[in-house]
Amino acid sequence: MTRxxxxxxxDVPARVGDPVAAVMTPALVVDLDAFERNAARLRDFAAEKGxxxxxxxxxxxxxxxxxxxxxxxxxxxxxCQKLSEAEALVxxxxxxxxxxxxxxxxxxxxxxxxxxxxxRIGVCVDDPAGVAELAEAVARHGTSLNVLVEVxxxxxxxxxxxxxxAVELARLVDAAQGLTFGGIQAYQxxxxxxxxxxxxxxxxxxxxxxxxxxxxxxxxxxxxxxTVGGAGTGSFRMxxxxxxxxxxxxxxxxxxxxxxxxxxxxxxxxPGGMENALFxxxxxxxxxxxxxxxxxxxxxALSVDSGLPRIxxxxxxxxxxxxxxxxxxDPEGKLSRxxxxxxxxxxxxxxCNLHDWYVGVRNGxxxxxxxxxxxxxxx
Amino acid sequence: MTRxxxxxxxDVPARVGDPVAAVMTPALVVDLDAFERNAARLRDFAAEKGxxxxxxxxxxxxxxxxxxxxxxxxxxxxxCQKLSEAEALVxxxxxxxxxxxxxxxxxxxxxxxxxxxxxRIGVCVDDPAGVAELAEAVARHGTSLNVLVEVxxxxxxxxxxxxxxAVELARLVDAAQGLTFGGIQAYQxxxxxxxxxxxxxxxxxxxxxxxxxxxxxxxxxxxxxxTVGGAGTGSFRMxxxxxxxxxxxxxxxxxxxxxxxxxxxxxxxxPGGMENALFxxxxxxxxxxxxxxxxxxxxxALSVDSGLPRIxxxxxxxxxxxxxxxxxxDPEGKLSRxxxxxxxxxxxxxxCNLHDWYVGVRNGxxxxxxxxxxxxxxx
Numbered sequence: 032m033t034r035x036x037x038x039x040x041x042d043v044p045a046r047v048g049d050p051v052a053a054v055m056t057p058a059l060v061v062d063l064d065a066f067e068r069n070a071a072r073l074r075d076f077a078a079e080k081g082x083x084x085x086x087x088x089x090x091x092x093x094x095x096x097x098x099x100x101x102x103x104x105x106x107x108x109x110x111c112q113k114l115s116e117a118e119a120l121v122x123x124x125x126x127x128x129x130x131x132x133x134x135x136x137x138x139x140x141x142x143x144x145x146x147x148x149x150x151r152i153g154v155c156v157d158d159p160a161g162v163a164e165l166a167e168a169v170a171r172h173g174t175s176l177n178v179l180v181e182v183x184x185x186x187x188x189x190x191x192x193x194x195x196x197a198v199e200l201a202r203l204v205d206a207a208q209g210l211t212f213g214g215i216q217a218y219q220x221x222x223x224x225x226x227x228x229x230x231x232x233x234x235x236x237x238x239x240x241x242x243x244x245x246x247x248x249x250x251x252x253x254x255x256x257x258t259v260g261g262a263g264t265g266s267f268r269m270x271x272x273x274x275x276x277x278x279x280x281x282x283x284x285x286x287x288x289x290x291x292x293x294x295x296x297x298x299x300x301x302p303g304g305m306e307n308a309l310f311x312x313x314x315x316x317x318x319x320x321x322x323x324x325x326x327x328x329x330x331x332a333l334s335v336d337s338g339l340p341r342i343x344x345x346x347x348x349x350x351x352x353x354x355x356x357x358x359x360x361d362p363e364g365k366l367s368r369x370x371x372x373x374x375x376x377x378x379x380x381x382x383c384n385l386h387d388w389y390v391g392v393r394n395g396x397x398x399x400x401x402x403x404x405x406x407x408x409x410x
Numbered sequence: 411m412t413r414x415x416x417x418x419x420x421d422v423p424a425r426v427g428d429p430v431a432a433v434m435t436p437a438l439v440v441d442l443d444a445f446e447r448n449a450a451r452l453r454d455f456a457a458e459k460g461x462x463x464x465x466x467x468x469x470x471x472x473x474x475x476x477x478x479x480x481x482x483x484x485x486x487x488x489x490c491q492k493l494s495e496a497e498a499l500v501x502x503x504x505x506x507x508x509x510x511x512x513x514x515x516x517x518x519x520x521x522x523x524x525x526x527x528x529x530r531i532g533v534c535v536d537d538p539a540g541v542a543e544l545a546e547a548v549a550r551h552g553t554s555l556n557v558l559v560e561v562x563x564x565x566x567x568x569x570x571x572x573x574x575x576a577v578e579l580a581r582l583v584d585a586a587q588g589l590t591f592g593g594i595q596a597y598q599x600x601x602x603x604x605x606x607x608x609x610x611x612x613x614x615x616x617x618x619x620x621x622x623x624x625x626x627x628x629x630x631x632x633x634x635x636x637t638v639g640g641a642g643t644g645s646f647r648m649x650x651x652x653x654x655x656x657x658x659x660x661x662x663x664x665x666x667x668x669x670x671x672x673x674x675x676x677x678x679x680x681p682g683g684m685e686n687a688l689f690x691x692x693x694x695x696x697x698x699x700x701x702x703x704x705x706x707x708x709x710x711a712l713s714v715d716s717g718l719p720r721i722x723x724x725x726x727x728x729x730x731x732x733x734x735x736x737x738x739x740d741p742e743g744k745l746s747r748x749x750x751x752x753x754x755x756x757x758x759x760x761x762c763n764l765h766d767w768y769v770g771v772r773n774g775x776x777x778x779x780x781x782x783x784x785x786x787x788x789x
Contacts, residue, residue, distance in 0.1 A: 042494055042787070042789070044789070053517075055517065055518075055789045056789070057788050057789075058788075089733060089734065112733065112734045113734060115421055132695075132734065133695045133696050135693055135694075135695040135696075135706070135747060135748060136693065136748060138432075138434065139434075157696055157698060158696065158697075158747055160747060160748075161747075183698060187702075187737070188696075188698075188704055188732070188735055188737060189695070189696040189698055189704050189735070190696075190698060191698065192698075192699075220732060314514060314515070315514075316511075316512050316514040316568070317512050317514075317536055317537065317567075317568040317569075318537075319536060319562060319567075319568055319569055319570065319571075320571075323566075325567055325568050327514070327788075327789075328788075330713065330715050330757075330759075330760040331759075331760055331763045331786075331788060332788050334709065334713075335715050336709050336714050336715070336731070352715070353567070353599060354468060354491065354759050354760060355468065355491045355492060355511065356567055356568070358566070358567060368514060368537055368539060368540075369514060369515060369539075378709075380709075380710075380733050381709040381710055381733060384710045384764070385763070385764070385786065385788075386786065386788070387786050406786075407710075407764065407765065407766050407785075408421070409436050409437075409706075409707075409710060409711055409764075409765070410421070410423070410434045410435070410436075410706075
């Protein structure tokens with residue numbers, strides 16, 4: 032009856048073969064059919080358009096999913112956002128990772144240089160000091176790194192300005208033994224969540240123009256960009272049409288979330304035709320008065336930074352989250368204590384990072400359990 | 411130079427004796443002096459007023475902190491909010507836990523009944539079916555549970571209505587072998603975050619009146635409430651003045667957070683005179699243009715459900731969080747790549763639940779590391 036095994040010392044939320052009704056809630060559940068269809072959609076899109084695909088593992092932080100994306104999903108490798116995330120995935124067997132972010136400080140440079148002895152590792156830079164730290168570390172370890180210069184094409188976060196500043200940094204990378212200039216990182220993250228397709232296209236066009244200017248400036252200085260990385264779930268079709276990015280870094284596509292419900296392609300379809308594959312399965316723990324039910328998934332089971340979860344059933348509204356409770360409005364009295372509800376989280380990435388396990392479900396039965404390999408890997 | 415030990419297989423963000431500058435960011439840092447002063451403040455308050463103190467471990471999820479609160483902080487035991495949280499803390503040596511929440515379903519009932527063989531365990535009920543599940547399980551395991559009837563005194567979440575409904579449930583508990591009616595749970599969680607002290611007092615008065623009515627109804631039926639549990643960090647002084655609650659369940663007091671900056675006692679002081687003891691220490695990873703710095707703590711390092719973090723330094727504003735980045739406005743150009751900033755998270759409880767370790771700091775040096783024992787324990 033219990034899944035806690037004192038001999039092992041840890042919990043699992045379900046066992047393979049369990050019916051969904053036996054899953055201990057709240058649990059992070061993957062609809063495996065929808066998940067596989069999403070993976071195939073982006074694989075087929077990239078193949079048709081002739082661009083590489085390097086999905087972002089910051090969404091799922093799972094070695095099993097990363098390896099699936101590489102084996103079945105058309106991925107040439109994966110992206111991570113943090114060094115310790117990449118370390119965890121390399122330890123679990125992932126062989127090709129771009130850290131699509133800056134690595135700051137001598138301690139991290141030492142770690143990434145060592146990691147580069149175990150897998151093919153790329154990283155971004157946007158500062159001469161970062162280049163110097165990486166160069167010193169790879170020289171000490173006798174390893175090499177593929178380095179992309181991050182360019183700010185409208186995200187207003189990290190990255191050098193487009194054009195000449197990128198060329199200056201490319202020269203520093205190129206001059207450093209053990210560092211290979213691999214191209215540019217041109218991700219416009221703010222794009223993904225612009226609801227209006229016309230506004231989103233305008234931002235994508237700006238990003239593409241700034242990317243083109245930078246590619247041209249680098250070419251004039253003798254630097255070819257093998258990789259132009261960028262694009263996310265909300266913009267990969269537009270970005271591919273615009274023709275600058277050659278390696279897609281979509282992350283959320285594999286799961287989707289309630290915030291992406293707002294985002295539509297120009298034809299009214301969901302981004303890339305993707306469907307929701309991720310749920311927080313939650314149990315009704317109290318039904319104190321008619322019209323109100325209380326579920327066991329609150330702020331520690333789902334992230335509300337991009338809004339409250341949507342309930343995958345008519346007539347029910349998730350009204351408010353406290354640390355360990357969710358209050359559900361149920362005017363028609365559909366829910367009883369002990370029932371389960373399927374919540375579509377507002378934002379998939381930080382929600383996955385709250386959980387230790389994915390419960391993979393097909394036809395109402397638990398088919399697999401995947402650990403959230405890099406959960407909490409923050410450095 | 412590195413803290414990742416391939417032989418051990420896990421990371422720690424620092425080592426004891428490190429200077430703060432060597433802590434790997436982002437990290438959850440406890441100012442040990444402030445932490446100890448907060449613990450002493452509530453201990454002394456409870457002793458002076460003659461009420462028991464059972465701090466809420468849902469805030470910190472740490473066995474080390476729970477044991478400190480019991481050894482040095484005047485606590486008679488601790489509260490948990492989830493069964494698996496309590497299991498984790500019992501395994502780590504905590505001997506007296508009230509799960510201040512409902513436990514739903516036969517699987518959980520089985521687990522709590524077994525746990526009751528290892529420590530003194532209490533739990534709340536608000537439904538006859540829950541009482542029956544617990545009774546069946548303790549009979550099977552030959553253990554006993556202390557049971558509080560949860561009463562809704564204004565929280566509009568779980569709990570039976572005040573008065574007669576509580577008496578009915580107390581009768582069921584009392585009739586069940588292995589279950590001891592221990593009193594009522596009368597926590598008004600919505601109270602804690604009412605900014606205006608007069609409005610907060612009005613809500614506390616309502617809660618106290620409904621609590622009194624229930625105590626009286628129970629007494630008329632022959633049931634004494636050994637425990638009347640409730641009160642939180644924002645209201646414990648008022649609740650104690652009002653004289654109904656006899657066991658304080660404050661959690662946040664030990665750390666405080668940026669949202670509690672808004673909350674003042676009637677004398678203008680911070681709640682109970684508590685001070686901030688919890689930080690997310692974050693590193694500046696990029697400083698792409700004058701006036702903007704980017705730090706390495708985003709949505710996966712701090713919870714923004716109650717607002718963005720405050721920076722513990724003048725002239726700096728944490729402007730926006732993405733998954734792994736925080737954008738800081740720095741109009742005076744104070745920050746450089748590689749600097750550290752001390753962020754006061756908007757909401758302490760869900761922020762602690764994101765991290766694997768507390769880094770305890772005193773006089774600029776790492777003095778201790780505490781695991782977040784029950785991190786992610788969601789059932």
